[in-house]
């Protein structure tokens with residue numbers, strides 16, 4: 001990929017975002033459970049990291065911890081999130097607000113609830129410019145219209161006055177993207193940014209993100225279930241399962257030869273390879289309950305390779321080839337068809 | 338695998354005979370017939386046409402894939418099918434009757450037969466109700482489906498299992514679930530009444546591939562065994578290709594192509610369909626879409642101000658003068674009984690597969 005080869009104009013190899021050993025605890029009626037357990041990854045400027053994993057494995061919670069917007073039931077109990085040299089987990093709320101937007105920005109997974117239902121969308125998009133850049137209401141409005149044009153909303157001047165419910169699902173998602181990139185952040189975390197978009201609009205949004213990335217040298221963390229988008233857009237991939245990272249590495253290598261049975265199962269479920277009228281292959285079973293993660297490997301109940309050691313000893317991330325890590329005792333036995 | 342329907346007494350044999358009877362009936366009368374449905378929002382100059390003379394047909398146990406550009410009117414059409422939005426013009430016939438004319442008991446009976454999985458799993462679930470309450474809510478109105486509290490409890494557990502959730506999830510609230518888990522609660526809820534038709538608006542968009550496969554398998558099984566029909570709205574073309582018997586492509590409020598899934602995917606006739614197919618990202622990282630994608634030029638036209646002639650002409654790579662002056666006719670290809678007709682709204686339909694559209 002050409003993007004990868006491009007020199008980092010900042011002249012530094014320091015990651016734009018460095019997450020280390022992140023732990024998030026949730027208080028539930030049944031007691032405290034660990035939803036995110038020692039997650040680490042980092043992204044350099046201009047690069048894209050994809051976060052993949054089963055529904056409910058803790059991706060959104062990881063993203064929300066990074067930007068400090070976790071729900072009150074959840075609490076970060078360990079780890080560090082470094083951005084521009086400081087650990088955001090240790091900043092005061094006021095200091096953190098200053099980062100949100102110009103430095104660190106997020107596209108939320110839930111497009112409708114993230115927008116204010118009683119305010120015209122143009123005003124909401126323009127708000128960042130008023131707060132962080134001190135623009136007048138009129139100037140902010142012009143900026144908002146410009147951004148709406150960039151994300152492909154027809155007649156943006158007219159539609160800036162509309163309310164969120166007057167837009168289709170995909171349009172709302174694009175409005176959120178417009179808001180998130182408004183201030184040219186160093187790091188953008190996009191949680192399922194294109195799920196509600198048809199492929200032509202998705203391609204347009206992905207090009208827009210790439211352009212911004214190239215112009216501003218932005219680091220992108222892309223949370224998505226769309227493996228094709230990951231294959232096309234990301235440099236590296238992190239695979240999560242039940243709150244932990246189970247595999248990490250360059251996308252190309254991981255997709256062509258996975259080093260964890262969960263990754264393998266995920267790749268095998270691709271409908272592109274399916275035959276109509278025949279059931280799609282799926283990883284059997286479901287992930288363990290957070291309150292009852294077994295000792296040993298969390299994937300043991302569903303793993304085709306499971307054996308005694310997996311029940312006894314919890315696998316930790318270990319090197320598995322050039323720039324790759326896996327959390328499986330028997331990763332070397334996987335042969336990808 | 339837990340039972341897929343509430344009336345679990347149904348034997349395989351009776352299900353099979355029901356299915357064959359259903360096929361015979363389907364030939365006689367479609368389950369769903371929508372003609373000339375038009376819907377606009379707003380008024381005067383600021384009137385936005387979301388649906389413009391839409392026709393669709395669906396037989397019992399059939400799956401119709403509905404695809405098209407974001408904002409083209411798919412969810413609006415879904416709401417019309419559910420009776421949640423009254424069309425300005427046109428007719429909807431479900432099993433021969435007009436749902437908008439029904440009242441009282443009949444309306445209730447119809448409501449039971451048609452269910453929806455909403456596009457937005459975050460906004461469509463009442464935050465104050467637990468998963469069990471959400472899934473079981475339809476039984477409060479339709480008491481006979483699962484009559485006793487004990488049976489209801491059991492049924493909730495079965496439905497949760499069908500969509501890959503656990504017993505213990507029954508007592509949790511929407512805010513405590515991830516996006517994909519909420520989406521699955523919406524699916525379980527739609528299954529609760531054993532409907533004849535389920536309108537699925539992006540039902541699997543928030544699911545990882547493995548859970549998606551699990552859910553799609555459940556939907557297929559319901560279709561095989563009970564003859565449930567689906568209108569399946571999705572942006573994921575590989576999912577549509579897998580699940581749908583027929584595909585309807587919409588553009589700016591109009592159906593612009595319709596036909597058998599394989600036909601539409603392998604031999605698209607409309608330039609928009611062909612561009613759509615070409616833009617689908619591929620899994621193979623060594624091949625980028627860039628070399629095969631037909632990038633559409635120009636802005637998405639405004640639904641307030643639809644282009645004259647053909648509404649796709651402002652972005653169509655094949656547009657000619659005629660396209661500006663004349664609305665295109667419905668071009669038809671292939672009318673064998675087996676494959677049905679393959680139609681496209683275009684003056685110059687593509688004869689051969691556009692730019693390696695197939696995958």
Ligand SMILES: Nc1ncnc2c1ncn2[C@@H]1O[C@H](COP(=O)(O)OP(=O)(O)OP(=O)(O)O)[C@@H](O)[C@H]1O
Nearest residue numbers: 055056057058059060061073513514515516517518
């Ligand atoms: N308030 C809460 N109380 C209890 N459990 C919660 C709460 N919020 C989230 N969870 C659980 O925490 C886990 C992680 O949720 P998260 O939203 O991070 O998942 P995700 O990986 O983003 O999934 P998806 O792909 O479906 O969006 C899930 O299993 C979810 O059920």
Ligand SMILES: Nc1ncnc2c1ncn2[C@@H]1O[C@H](COP(=O)(O)OP(=O)(O)OP(=O)(O)O)[C@@H](O)[C@H]1O
Nearest residue numbers: 166167168169170378387407408409410411412413
């Ligand atoms: N209540 C409303 N008031 C005004 N305009 C509306 C309303 N509901 C929908 N629209 C408009 O109607 C058009 C069609 O919207 P619809 O939600 O049906 O699109 P869609 O095909 O489902 O798109 P997506 O794929 O993005 O979900 C859009 O231009 C939308 O902005």
Ligand code: SF4
Nearest residue numbers: 297300303310328329
């Ligand atoms: S450690 Fe054992 S159970 Fe876990 S993924 Fe590897 S082989 Fe499977």
Ligand code: SF4
Nearest residue numbers: 647650653660683684
């Ligand atoms: S009618 Fe003309 S503009 Fe419209 S799709 Fe066909 S060729 Fe393109």
Ligand SMILES: [Mg+2]
Nearest residue numbers: 060109515516
């Ligand atoms: Mg999520």
Ligand SMILES: [Mg+2]
Nearest residue numbers: 168169412456
């Ligand atoms: Mg929609």
